[in-house]
Amino acid sequence: MTIVSPSLLASDFANLQSEVEMINSSNADWFHVDVMDGNFVPNISFGLPSVKAVAKHAQKPLDVHLMINNPDQYIKAFKDAGAAFLTVHYEACTHLHRTIQAIKAEGMKAGVALNPHTPVHLLEDIIQDLDLVLIMSVNPGFGGQKFITEAVEKTRKLKDLIVRKNANTLIEIDGGVNDETGKLLVDAGADALVAGSFVFKSSDPKKTIDTLKTL
Numbered sequence: 001m002t003i004v005s006p007s008l009l010a011s012d013f014a015n016l017q018s019e020v021e022m023i024n025s026s027n028a029d030w031f032h033v034d035v036m037d038g039n040f041v042p043n044i045s046f047g048l049p050s051v052k053a054v055a056k057h058a059q060k061p062l063d064v065h066l067m068i069n070n071p072d073q074y075i076k077a078f079k080d081a082g083a084a085f086l087t088v089h090y091e092a093c094t095h096l097h098r099t100i101q102a103i104k105a106e107g108m109k110a111g112v113a114l115n116p117h118t119p120v121h122l123l124e125d126i127i128q129d130l131d132l133v134l135i136m137s138v139n140p141g142f143g144g145q146k147f148i149t150e151a152v153e154k155t156r157k158l159k160d161l162i163v164r165k166n167a168n169t170l171i172e173i174d175g176g177v178n179d180e181t182g183k184l185l186v187d188a189g190a191d192a193l194v195a196g197s198f199v200f201k202s203s204d205p206k207k208t209i210d211t212l213k214t215l
């Protein structure tokens with residue numbers, strides 16, 4: 001079954017606890033938490049206190065997606081805030097290997113996100129160290145954007161790389177995921193789907209989660 005990680009960015013922030021409890025009682029696997037700094041991406045979402053508040057009620061792992069520059073300086077803080085997966089952007093890390101080791105040293109699973117223009121082959125020499133690769137199928141910064149179809153081919157390429165290197169890395173896709181794009185991605189090798197608008201703006205979010213799980 002596909003791993004489903006609903007993105008809280010599309011939830012009702014004024015009712016965050018009930019949104020978290022809705023996900024707790026659903027068949028979703030993780031909570032996708034989008035952290036933006038208004039610098040790496042042209043938007044600001046929420047920061048450490050909000051992540052902590054979510055962690056207090058969440059009964060599933062927090063899949064934290066850092067869209068920030070200088071992530072190294074916040075690794076321990078996100079561990080303390082309750083992150084299980086910590087994903088940094090390839091484009092924001094000059095010393096990616098060091099960053100990944102630092103995330104693992106804190107006892108978290110380490111992920112790398114690729115912007116739409118960043119090719120998969122750049123991960124050739126680090127793939128075996130990664131627990132997760134997050135392929136962005138929109139430009140990061142906002143929910144509700146249109147899916148960039150090249151992400152499907154990228155998923156295939158990443159799957160090939162993982163198999164060739166005998167790595168144990170999960171493939172997660174983020175941006176514009178719905179039942180149609182999700183199906184293409186799962187067929188191409190995706191293990192996990194992030195979905196914001198498709199889940200939270202639907203009339204029956206739990207049923208929508210089930211649809212994604214069985215793609």
Ligand code: DX5
Binds near residue numbers: 007008032065145175
């Ligand atoms: C975008 C975020 C996504 C976003 C996805 O920068 O990384 O996680 O919430 O939202 P949808 O699913 O609406 O495209």
Ligand code: ZN
Binds near residue numbers: 007032034065194
């Ligand atoms: Zn995200």
